[in-house]
């Protein structure tokens with residue numbers, strides 16, 4: 001009988017220890033997660049702001065300086081629906097052979113919409129960059145029904161690719 005009581009006490013002590021262990025671990029877990037809730041206010045760093053607005057981190061010149069022609073050739077697939085880079089080969093849009101530095105709307109056998117006429121004389125890299133960011137905003141009424149390339153490095157890469165073909 002005494003032995004059974006002894007065992008029962010032991011079991012009771014064991015259960016008690018277990019209960020204390022759970023209480024401690026739950027409350028320390030709660031403390032831990034409370035700290036976790038506070039954390040975001042410390043984590044907002046300039047790097048995070050930069051990631052949210054990639055456009056402001058680098059100038060167009062810097063992006064051109066690090067542009068990747070091979071990557072630009074892949075981006076050009078989006079243009080290839082309407083453009084060729086071979087000389088004299090017009091499609092939905094005019095041939096883009098040597099377009100960097102070329103006079104605006106100057107392919108004689110392509111019938112332009114007229115919307116590009118007031119935008120400038122020469123397709124500088126900067127002008128192409130602005131045009132392909134949002135063609136309709138740059139040249140209202142343009143026949144280039146393309147929504148635009150949102151990624152600034154994609155634009156620099158495709159311009160570097162166009163520069164490499166024929167100009």
Ligand code: HEC
Pocket residue numbers: 076078079080081082083092093094096099103104105106107111112113114115116123128131132141142143144145146149158
């Ligand atoms: C849906 C068809 C289409 C797509 C896609 C397209 N373009 Fe065009 N693009 C045109 C048309 C049509 C014109 C002529 C615009 C006009 O006359 O208003 C044009 C004109 C241009 C011009 C002016 C050429 C000149 O001779 O003055 C440039 C530069 C140009 N596109 C670059 C691009 C680039 C780079 C891409 C890909 C990022 C692209 N386009 C995607 C149809 C397209």
